[in-house]
Amino acid sequence: MLQNKKTVITGGASGIGEQAVRLFHENGAQVVIADMNEANGTALANELGEGVSFIKVDLSIPEEIEQMIASAVETLGALDILINNAGFGTYGRTHIIAPETWYKVMEVNLNALFHTCRHAIPHLMKNGGSIINTASVSGTRADYGFNAYAAAKGGVINYTRNLALDYATDNIRVNSISPGLIKTPLTGPLTGQPEAYREYMHNIPMSRAGEPQEIAKVMLFLASDLASFVTGQNICVDGGASAWNGQPRFTEIFGDVTIP
Template sequence: MSHDKVAVVTGAGSGIGAATAKRFARDGFKVVLNGRTESKLSAVAEEIGVENSLVVTGDVSSEAVVENMIAQTIKTYGRLDVVVNNAGVFVGGTIDKLSAADWDKQMNINAKGPFLVTKAALPHLVKTKGSVVNVSSVSGLGGDWGAFAYDASKGAVTLMTKALALDFAPQGVRINAVAPSLTDTEMAEAVMENDEVVSAFANRIAMGRAGKSEEVADVIAFLASEDARFVTGTIVPVDGGLSASNGQPKLG
């Protein structure tokens, strides 16, 4: 338990981000909640205690928003120990149907966002020997049908994580990522409501079900903790065994 450490969590209004913010609060952190919808962030802040949290609304693809968020964090708490880059969007479609605007939206939030937040946070993380945990995806480890742009954005997060880990390990900053599969979140709501799609996922996930936000949050908390002090540049699948398969179908 740490009663003086500070974590920034982006996309904290729901799903994995909200679960992660709650987990860090339980572990004694002050938590900075970022997202685009103030009402959702405020609800999470109320749940974990407004005295333990700071809400900074804004889009992580904006450099001004990100710099303000980090500045507000330091002004309020005087330090920064953990950054969780969780904010993300999904727009499906094959290349003949996906617009340039849809490509930009995903690359800006999913890849540029973690770049901007990490860049702004690193001077402070160097001081505390802190860590970054990015939320990539199994879609950043291999391709999906009809999701090339999302896959590209998450692939960028995966390799950015590895390369930044090399650059900043000498300064004591660890940088890792989690790679969830289908997780029961607001972003996956349409998928979770489709029994046929859920069944198809269950057939590919060794544990036979979608993940829960709290299950991803627990791994994020581990990667940010002293228990993972010799772990950096690692992408941890939190996917119920999906990526353990070589892709061939289950027989019998």
């Protein structure tokens, strides 16, 4: 499906990014893993072997991002697909969150996308390509306590739309994916608290957390020719949570009946 497509995946050493690396490699892509976790990234590249390599990068440092893209293109010979997947969140209401924490969340979740895209797009313009940004359902609606993360991910979604408009005539498609609750190292603290987890499950119509592979499959679709006319879109992959308006589950209250 992606035979010989030259791909960079940030945050590719674990979680959703790792599954994307595996799936893209399985489908013929040549992949550069860009991540801070050198141990995991190198181990994954060694495991998958030919066609997969690792570059260590701190996405909060613009100069490292520039060098990472340059090194990736040198390694791959070109660039067809950029997946901006790296990110992290922090909890705290505005009056107690430290300014440096806010800035760090913005640097990694939002500013890094500007820098990766700024340096990658000139290469993508040569033959066209695809950019996929990992946003979050937290960027589509508010979350209690996740001020910085929600603000950053909301920015990712609208930045994606702007990129899609600006580069459509260059044959570069740009889309974002907004995962809901996914079983990754980042969500471990929540999934490890039974009471909080049960409450979260009640708000997901499919009544379960998603698997990283389920996000990677949507990435594969968006990167492939199957999505050749799809750009500027934000796809929520959340088990139906974003479709629900929060009213009671009337079918559980009334049962399977009709009420005049």
